[in-house]
Amino acid sequence: MQIAEVRQDGVDVIAPVGRIDTTTVGALEARLAPLLAAASPRVVVDFSGVDYISSAGLRVLLVAARRVQSATGGRLALCGLGESVRQVFQLAGFLPLFTIRANREAAVAQIAAP
Amino acid sequence: MTLRVQVQTAEGSRSDYALAGTEMVIGRSASAAIVISDVRVSRQHARLVARDGRWWVEDLGARNRTLFNGAPLQHPEPLHAGDRIEVGDAVLRLIDGASDAQESEVATLPAPTATTLGLAPHGHAADAARIWTIHEIHRALAGPLSLAELLDVILARCFDLLEPEEGLIMLRGADGVVATVASRRRGPGSQAVAIPRRLVDEVMGKAQPALVLDAAYDERFAGSASMVSSGIRSVVAAPIVDAEGTLGLITLCSRLAVRRFAQADLDLLVSLASAAALRVRNVALADELAAKRVVEHELALAHDVQMSMLPRAMPVRPGLEIAARLTPARSVGGDLYDFVLDGDRLWFIVADVAGKSIAAALYMAITRALFRATARGAAGVADVAARMNEELARDNDRVMFVTAALGCLDLVSGAIALVDAGHTAGVVADRDGVRDVQDVPKSMALGVMATATYTEGRVRLQPDATLVLYTDGVTDARATSGEMFGEARLQAAIAAAALDTPEALVAAVVGAVERFASGAPPEDDLTMLALRFRPGR
Numbered sequence A: 001m002q003i004a005e006v007r008q009d010g011v012d013v014i015a016p017v018g019r020i021d022t023t024t025v026g027a028l029e030a031r032l033a034p035l036l037a038a039a040s041p042r043v044v045v046d047f048s049g050v051d052y053i054s055s056a057g058l059r060v061l062l063v064a065a066r067r068v069q070s071a072t073g074g075r076l077a078l079c080g081l082g083e084s085v086r087q088v089f090q091l092a093g094f095l096p097l098f099t100i101r102a103n104r105e106a107a108v109a110q111i112a113a114p
Numbered sequence B: 001m002t003l004r005v006q007v008q009t010a011e012g013s014r015s016d017y018a019l020a021g022t023e024m025v026i027g028r029s030a031s032a033a034i035v036i037s038d039v040r041v042s043r044q045h046a047r048l049v050a051r052d053g054r055w056w057v058e059d060l061g062a063r064n065r066t067l068f069n070g071a072p073l074q075h076p077e078p079l080h081a082g083d084r085i086e087v088g089d090a091v092l093r094l095i096d097g098a099s100d101a102q103e104s105e106v107a108t109l110p111a112p113t114a115t116t117l118g119l120a121p122h123g124h125a126a127d128a129a130r131i132w133t134i135h136e137i138h139r140a141l142a143g144p145l146s147l148a149e150l151l152d153v154i155l156a157r158c159f160d161l162l163e164p165e166e167g168l169i170m171l172r173g174a175d176g177v178v179a180t181v182a183s184r185r186r187g188p189g190s191q192a193v194a195i196p197r198r199l200v201d202e203v204m205g206k207a208q209p210a211l212v213l214d215a216a217y218d219e220r221f222a223g224s225a226s227m228v229s230s231g232i233r234s235v236v237a238a239p240i241v242d243a244e245g246t247l248g249l250i251t252l253c254s255r256l257a258v259r260r261f262a263q264a265d266l267d268l269l270v271s272l273a274s275a276a277a278l279r280v281r282n283v284a285l286a287d288e289l290a291a292k293r294v295v296e297h298e299l300a301l302a303h304d305v306q307m308s309m310l311p312r313a314m315p316v317r318p319g320l321e322i323a324a325r326l327t328p329a330r331s332v333g334g335d336l337y338d339f340v341l342d343g344d345r346l347w348f349i350v351a352d353v354a355g356k357s358i359a360a361a362l363y364m365a366i367t368r369a370l371f372r373a374t375a376r377g378a379a380g381v382a383d384v385a386a387r388m389n390e391e392l393a394r395d396n397d398r399v400m401f402v403t404a405a406l407g408c409l410d411l412v413s414g415a416i417a418l419v420d421a422g423h424t425a426g427v428v429a430d431r432d433g434v435r436d437v438q439d440v441p442k443s444m445a446l447g448v449m450a451t452a453t454y455t456e457g458r459v460r461l462q463p464d465a466t467l468v469l470y471t472d473g474v475t476d477a478r479a480t481s482g483e484m485f486g487e488a489r490l491q492a493a494i495a496a497a498a499l500d501t502p503e504a505l506v507a508a509v510v511g512a513v514e515r516f517a518s519g520a521p522p523e524d525d526l527t528m529l530a531l532r533f534r535p536g537r
Helices: A025-036 A055-070 A083-092 A104-112 B113-117 B124-142 B147-162 B197-205 B225-229 B263-308 B358-375 B381-393 B486-496 B502-516
Strands: A002-008 A011-020 A042-046 A050-053 A075-079 A099-101 B003-008 B014-018 B023-027 B046-051 B054-059 B084-087 B090-096 B166-172 B178-185 B210-212 B234-242 B245-254 B320-327 B335-342 B345-353 B402-410 B415-421 B427-430 B433-436 B457-460 B466-470 B526-533
Touching: A002 A025, A002 A104, A011 A025, A011 A055, A011 A104, A025 A042, A025 A055, A042 A055, A042 A104, A050 A083, A055 A075, A055 A083, A075 A104, A099 A104, B124 B147, B124 B263, B147 B166, B147 B178, B147 B245, B147 B263, B197 B210, B197 B234, B197 B245, B210 B263, B234 B263, B245 B263, B263 B358, B320 B335, B320 B345, B320 B502, B335 B358, B335 B526, B345 B358, B345 B466, B345 B526, B358 B381, B358 B402, B381 B402, B381 B415, B402 B466, B427 B486, B433 B486, B466 B502, B486 B502, B502 B526
Parallel strands: A011 A042, A011 A050, A042 A075, A075 A099
Antiparallel strands: A002 A011, B003 B014, B003 B090, B023 B046, B046 B054, B084 B090, B166 B178, B166 B245, B210 B234, B234 B245, B320 B526, B335 B345, B345 B402, B402 B415, B415 B457, B427 B433, B427 B466, B466 B526
């Protein structure tokens, strides 16, 4: 799975491309791990290139949210959720668990704010 | 006050470090600033950390305790000269930095390696010495069985032969990304230097070694201010390459004041790297194969656990027709269905555990046990969901969760209560077509939040109407084109079989999914449950 990564206004933005399912979720998990290991992780996951996410993918994001909550000053936001990806979050009842913004700019602004 | 730490190991070796930088990790890992080779010491055991203008020691959650002045280290303690830290059998003593600074690690200037080894540029004697050195390297590398051990040994040989201040090995992973897999450092500090992308690309891309006499004047290091300012100025890098391609690279660095690498050093590193290549390839393959076997064994085990938990017979009651089917994915899925017949009530569940692993299968086993334990005699299905959730969320360190549709059918009135715990509430099929189940509020998947609340909705089935529950393995099944089966096809398939028995309906829909996937093995478990009830019969 192709995963783009940039640092923007002190926020790590990662943008996976394609399907996040059992076979690809390991790559996403591996890329998130070092970002989440920071003292105060500030991470945006941009889903604009993602057309499908399975429950295994949701689990990795849930792990990320837990990790961020347990770190002082840690923040996580999601953005660019297409209709089908949003529906998977909605079905699992996960929408209230995450900070979700329409696009990358809004998500980074949310996370970078003091 | 400047502090130093003197490390004495059980074997009697002593080393001395100045506290520098912001953090120095103590551990068994080769990347630790203070490396202690003792199996009782964790890879990252404890650390010395500079905070608020002083140094502190803190435990990094090591398996065996860190002792501070003889007592277990419970929380970070500020450090003073005279303090004593014990990890495993090693004793670390804090001393006043001013007292014997001349013992500094970097103060000893190693002689150029070529001289040490007697490797003159020409002549038979030089060749013989060189062959002997390479023979020694091969022997040293033959021992380790795991990749991690092998990389440690390779770095150790690099340090013995070339005496750099810092060394690191990068390997290309299965995903194609080149990442640092082992590093080692002499003296204080724990931060491995960042090797410029350009140098990595050049050495790996062209499979050619590189000798950087002074990074400050080398264009490959332009924009790599961190390396130049860290004082790392002289660099040798050699590709780890064999007949099948480039596996990675070994890079050694030193400050100019300490060590300036020469061509002879590079030649030696190239020999070492090519000796390493064969072993790295073999050990990596063996590791991969072993890991694959473990995974396959786990999958087989998890599959058995899963299948053994499905009910062997459907519940039988006058007026009740019920059918369920689970088609397991080759890579273990975590789907589940179950029933509990409890007086005049039939409890049922269709669930999907996130992730495919032995951990998911065990979580599923717990889910089923909880369902059976809480359903019997429960006040209502929302209550069952809440109690299962509370148990599943407790001590859920692995962050597993289950999406589930849970229901209770009243076998007298025919009323159905349903909870949608992060799943779907299914569809109702009758002669008028297929509709999503309405009026069942969305609740959180089970196991995510202990405090989540669950609300049930009521469904009343007309005679001849069938309730169909399913997991996302049905809707997300893919054709070879990559297209997913989806809600619309599912509803059409159900509509076409709406008046058949639940048994025939389930078979028809599963058949439609299989035809759509044109025989491709399912990527996820595919589970369906259909039930119909005519009261008073």
